[in-house]
Amino acid sequence: MKPKLIFGIIAIVGFTSLLMYNFGNSISTYVNFEEADGRQISHVIGTWDNTQAHGFSRETLQFTFHMKDQDGNVRRVVYPRPKPNNFEQATQLVVVGEMRNNVFHANEMLMKCPSKYNDPSQLEFVNAEES
């Protein structure tokens, strides 16, 4: 019984540590553009900088825009897909990709949109009716 129990414990501890080690490696932390330099895959949170040109080029087939991260760094971001539908509404963007030559190449882009559920200003578009 005893050696079996020890073996079982070793197996469980070994498996769990391997799992947690791998889990720790497969998650990362959100960074800003400066920290993203030199990393392989970075997640950057920020907002769209609409003072600079943006748009989808039908020649390079890329969507290009500038994004300001949470620490105020502005970088050009390229995204190899058409402009996401709700891009302009997004209050926050998360880009996942790699920084190269000071340009962020996003493989994935997540948009956090103002939740219409919590935004009472939305109501003003609805015709008000006295009751």
Place this chain on the structure above:
Amino acid sequence: MIATLGNLFLSGAFVASLAAMIAYALSSAKDNWKLEKISNWLWLTKGLLLTASSGALIWLIMTHQFQYYYVWNYTSLDLETRYLFSAFYGGQEGSFMLWIFCSFIVGLGLIRWTRDPYKAPVMFVMSLTQFFLLSMVVGWDLNVTQIGASPFRTIADEMPNAPFILANPGFVPADGTGLNDLLKSPWMMIHPPIIFVGFAMMTVPFAFAIASLWTKRYNEWIRPALPWTLSANLSLLTAIFLGGYWAYETLSFGGYWAWDPVENASLVPWLLGTAGIHAMIIQRKSRRAHKAALFFAILSYCAIIYQTFLTRSGVLADQSVHSFVDLGLYGQLLTFILVMTIMGVGFYLYRYKELPSPEKESDFLSKEFMTFTGAILLFILGFVIIIGTSSPIIGRFFVDNPTPPDIQFYNVWSMPIAMVMAIATVIGQYLFWQKHTWESLAGVLVWPLLFTSVASVLSIILGDVTNLYYMVYIFTAWFAVFGNGTVLLHLIRKNPKLVGGTVTHIGFGALLLGIIASSVYTVPLLDQEMERYNQRIMAGDVFDDEGFPVTQRVDMFQLELNRPKLINNRYMVTYEGYELSDSPRPGQQYYVLRFVPIDGSQTFYMRPVVYPMLTSSTPDNIEWSVDPHVRTGWTSDIYLYVAGSRYVERRNNELERSRERSAGMGDSDPSEEDDIRKIEIKQGETIAAGPFSFTFIDFRPAGEEAVPENTQIGIRSLIRVEHTPSGSAYEIEPLFAVYTEGDRSFIYSPPLDIDAWEMSVLFTSIHPESDSIELTVFGLDEDFEEDWILVVAEKKPFVSVVWLGTFLLMTGFSISIIRHWRREKKMKE
């Protein structure tokens, strides 16, 4: 009025569930049969009150009472009746009510079919969970704290500080904001109810496990609990399947599975429930594994609440495409999970010493050991997925502000576990029906192994598999199919009623095959130009406007109207235009693409859709959404959507112009009106105008019927109009006639329309002195471009096998449910 009643009913149900819980607890503690009767009545009362309350909410939705937040938030006047009904569970509060309702029905079944001594404690646990679930929606304001969020709260309750509420507390919006467009789908009507039926039934094994710990009767609970657990699993599996199919078919998520937290939330309880079923089967057949059966029964319900907590408390808000709105239920949900887990696990540990344990260990080659291995493997897989899904919580031990794990985390861990499972299913199934030694096992496995090898080699050659790891995976998956298939053939001859488990295991093997084929071997559909472009990108030869190298593959292609392109060396694909439609969604476009396979097989059409999202679009800004077209085939599917089109681009430009105008940035734009152009052209000459060119080929005689009466001259000219960039051209014959009426002469030159270019051409004059004619052209657009679309398409092999595997799993579960249920009934009689 109705809302007040609804709220009252809800409070009543909450109180009744508390009363039922206490009454059931007392009746099981004192073994009081009379008290149990009363408790059953309380349960029924609670259920009826809840049903009445749900009815009230549905009534408010159906009658469009937008002063109620829930109604305003999830519905609108133009919503079809069937979606009005499903909007009932479209939000967090309503979905809780649906869950409670399903549990109520399950409770009625338990009252009817469960025997003493388990009945009272089982119902106590059921009432306890009901009490917690009802507390989420009861909406009591206790000054110090708020309990739950009532679906009957008004807009004024929800947003007391909004300016329009301060100005007019009785404000009633004329229309609601409407159900999210993505939820307006027939799938939305059946997917959530099936999930909640599964959640409700998964409470039953948990309740039985607690009841058996309470009554210290550790053996008999398995019999009634097993059919319930099997049914819960069938429901969850069906719901997972529907969700995956929905995501694949109508949402543009790109596939049937994405390891999204909400998807995982239904998978983990299913895996743990299945682990529980394995343990219960050992206990039923061999009177072993009591501990495991209890443990998994407790754990699978804890998994349901834990995943509910993750998706509903706002913890995952940033990570999932479909987590719920945060209602501030964090504390309550946390209490729920803690109470259930501590009660379940605590009680289990408290009784642990007393639990029956086998006198001697099982042999390695025994059905007990192998079935138990299956349970453990399922548990490990569930554990891995829980770890991944919990990254916002567990990740904090590693980094601040953790991101979700890379998708590879799930793939890397689930693949080897699945491979071991596949082998274990075969050995387990052989041992389950017959005793075997290593020698005899090797003997019976000769044929299955032979078939497996042939099938694997064929798959590897035909599928061009080069990765060694995938080769092994494919081998194990085929082994599960053929090994279990052989067992199935034996069983069918012996006793066809017993095939449930075997069919399930074959389905698992098929599922593994389908998953690898459809995920790893998915290829993008591209034209030759894009393929070359991608090769140049990979070689580092492509630079963007600002001179930076382009490094990412571009997996889409562009089609121009009526200009076929060769795609993947297999299809000639032609974009044949789009059709605007207002049904079911105003402003949606159906694009038509013709696929002609060059090997001569049947031509087919793909019809993807782009539509404006009603709920999030405003008059000066449209958000577009896509509805992909999936062409399903036995060997492969084609998945295609339109990522961009001239129509959408033009609409966006128009909106932007109108926004700029209203913002006062640009003044009125007069250039659009004076787009009349006169062209003087000689016979045989070609004149360019913007992107178009006009060629005057020849004169043509005009027929009598086309010209007015008293015509002196009537002649047509043959004109060829070409759109130079695309090369598409039209030949037209505009008419020029001079006729007299009274003593005056008039010129008659009817316009000829070229619809595709929104242009009309008139033959307005003849200049005999210069031997030329004059054409007048309306609507000549200098910036005109031919209609185009941008297409993203993929070819996914053998998605059909994924569905086949899922159906086999469902069939197997159904067979087992019927068998166990029948046996239970017989025993009762």
